[in-house]
Amino acid sequence: MVLHDGNGRVGRLIMFKECLKYNIVPFIIEDDLKMFYYRGLKEWDNEKGYLTDTCLTAQDRYKAYLDYFRIDY
Helix, strand or coil: CCCCCCHHHHHHHHHHHHHHHCCCCCCCCCHHHHHHHHHHHHCCCCCCHHHHHHHHHHHHHHHHHHHHCCCCC
8 A cells, every 4th residue: 555645636736726716727637647747747847848738738628628518717
């Protein structure tokens, strides 16, 4: 069994809240994007595009959910 301290989850929750606060469409990193997300975090100093592209992909998916449920953004 592996235990985590929860900092990642708390950080993602704060990021979600801040997106809402500043009228930015939030995003959720789903399982199939997690490895890209982690790589983006690891490589941030060398290549910012990995994390940016992953977050934008997740944001596009979130927009699709909003469109499906006819929620304005």
